Amino acid sequence: MKTMTPSDLDRIAEAVASAEKTTAGEIVCVLAPEVSDYRETPLAWAAIAALVLPAGALFAGLRPELPARLFGGWTIGHHAALDAAILSALSTYIAVQAVVFVLAALVVSIPPVRRALTPGALKAARVRRAAMEQFLARGLHLTRGRTGVLIFAALAERRVEVIADEGVYQAAPNTVWDEVVADLVAGLKRDAIADGFIAAVARAGQILSTHVPPRPDDRNELSDGLTILPGR
Known part of the structure; x- marks a missing residue:
């Protein structure tokens, strides 16, 4: 001012x-x-980003197990381990959502960005x-x-x-x-x-x-x- x-x-x-x-x-x-x-603005946009971006990545073809493969993880080839694979995929998806939420909240918390997006x-x-x-x-x-x-x-x-x-x-x-x-x-x-x-x-x-x-x-x-x- x-x-x-x-x-x-x-x-x-x-x-x-x-x-x-x-x-x-x-x-x-x-x-x-x-x-x-406007504290609700960063939280609202972070929630939207956490819901939309990971889901969009799935529709674009990115799979939750891909990060594990990229870092040398082993694939599972028998049905007995299917539950573990599903749990691992869900855990990865939730972790990605959490990271996106935090990053988006930090970005939108920048005053000019927050004001523009309110x-x-x-x-x-x-x-x-x-x-x-x-x-x-x-x-x-x-x-x-x-x-x-x-x-x-x-x-x-x-x-x-x-x-x-x-x-x-x-x-x-x-x-x-x-x-x-x-x-x-x-x-x-x-x-x-x-x-x-x-x-x-x-x-x-x-x-x-x-x-x-x-x-x-x-x-x-x-x-x-x-x-x-x-x-x-």
């Missing part, structure tokens, strides 16, 4: 403070390097869950009038979530938040994280000022600074 400088953090906080001056809404920004370690639907669900957890943890659901908006970015997953509380959701069309997402994604694609958040905050402020105008007795209920979650 690109290092966020104190200047970057100050700029984001100033953008949030400026946007909130025009609305009764509250904007909170959260950045996550990665929302999950299904998109699973990553989307984890990011959504992490965003909802932050929405609650930051107290956005407790604001006066339920006018909180969370802008959440998960870098490793390359996903952005914008969650508006019911007071905002009922006032503003749901589609307008796609503009906030687009502004943040544009900055992230350029590796300009601070600029992306600032643009997204400005757009959110415009939306909120239109649909959730400021009240005479407004006060700042939540922190304006960017929250950076610890990496996995």
Whole structure:
């Protein structure tokens, strides 16, 4: 993750403070390097490899007794030893499966490989869950009038979530938040994280000022600074 400088953090906080001056809404920004370690991904792919590759080798003509022959093993030529041959073949097959499982798990555990092989639907669900957890943890659901908006970015997953509380959701069309997402994604694609958040905050402020105008007795209920979650 690109290092966020104190200047970057100050700029984001100033953008949030400026946007909130025009609305009764509250904007909170959260950045996550990665929302999950996806431990199930290496295990799932290792299990698939252990099931498919040895079976594919059998269909391709490789027999379990072949490794023994290659290393100087003796073949069995009488029926009394058939059970032992079957047991030996099964043992070899299981050993091959175990080796394939371990090797595949190690390869898929490499972070870039793990991320590439994790299904998109699973990553989307984890990011959504992490965003909802932050929405609650930051107290956005407790604001006066339920006018909180969370802008959440998960870098490793390359996903952005914008969650508006019911007071905002009922006032503003749901589609307008796609503009906030687009502004943040544009900055992230350029590796300009601070600029992306600032643009997204400005757009959110415009939306909120239109649909959730400021009240005479407004006060700042939540922190304006960017929250950076610890990496996995």
